[in-house]
Amino acid sequence: MLQELRGNIRVFCRVRPAFIAETKSSIDYIGNDGTLIIVDPLKTQNTRRIFQFNKVLGPNSTQEEVYKEAESLIRSVMDGYNVCIFAYGQTGSGKTYTMCGPENGSTMNTGINYKALNDLFDISCSREDLKYEMHVQMVEIYNEQVRDLLSDEATTTKYPSRLH
Ligand SMILES: Nc1ncnc2c1ncn2[C@@H]1O[C@H](COP(=O)(O)OP(=O)(O)OP(=O)(O)O)[C@@H](O)[C@H]1O
Numbered sequence: 442m443l444q445e446l447r448g449n450i451r452v453f454c455r456v457r458p459a460f461i462a463e464t465k466s467s468i469d470y471i472g473n474d475g476t477l478i479i480v481d482p483l484k485t486q487n488t489r490r491i492f493q494f495n496k497v498l499g500p501n502s503t504q505e506e507v508y509k510e511a512e513s514l515i516r517s518v519m520d521g522y523n524v525c526i527f528a529y530g531q532t533g534s535g536k537t538y539t540m541c542g543p544e545n546g547s548t549m550n551t552g553i554n555y556k557a558l559n560d561l562f563d564i565s566c567s568r569e570d571l572k573y574e575m576h577v578q579m580v581e582i583y584n585e586q587v588r589d590l591l592s593d594e595a596t597t598t599k600y601p602s603r604l605h
Contacts, residue, residue, distance in 0.1 A: 451495040453510055457535035458500040471497045504549070507539060508556040515557045519564050519573070526553060554579070 465482035481488040528536035542552040
């Protein structure tokens with residue numbers, strides 16, 4: 442109920458650290474209320490654009506902090522709710538990093554997917570009186586094509602021809 446009061450759809454913005462440290466930042470302001478103001482550092486005239494999210498996670502945010510924002514929604518799965526988390530953004534914006542983690546990363550900086558599954562398995566183990574069955578699906582939508590990321594075939598697999 443608390444989850445529903447806070448809104449069934451939440452939109453978070455995560456700002457990836459700049460690839461080159463000396464690059465002038467386009468982030469002008471990150472508010473605790475989810476406000477994000479960006480500017481074009483290469484232009485002199487006023488280029489401020491204001492966006493509003495449920496929360497903005499700045500470039501120094503950790504994987505754990507990002508997970509914490511989604512944790513309560515993820516845990517509501519164990520009480521029978523349906524939850525979908527998806528990352529949206531241009532190439533190189535950090536979707537894979539946020540959802541899966543860096544390549545060869547430690548368990549510390551795994552992404553939401555791994556943290557969520559660990560969390561759900563822990564909860565299911567602690568509830569000895571209940572038996573849970575888990576199904577996992579991981580898809581990517583690119584150029585309006587849905588691709589099954591857990592499929593052995595590298596070819597595009599159109600939803601819902603293969604779900605596991
Ligand atoms: N929060 C972050 N902290 C440190 N490095 C990051 C972060 N987000 C992304 N990166 C790094 O930036 C690069 C691009 O990120 P990533 O591959 O996750 O982007 P993507 O949105 O999945 O791109 P594509 O759509 O092309 O697959 C990677 O080298 C990744 O490790």
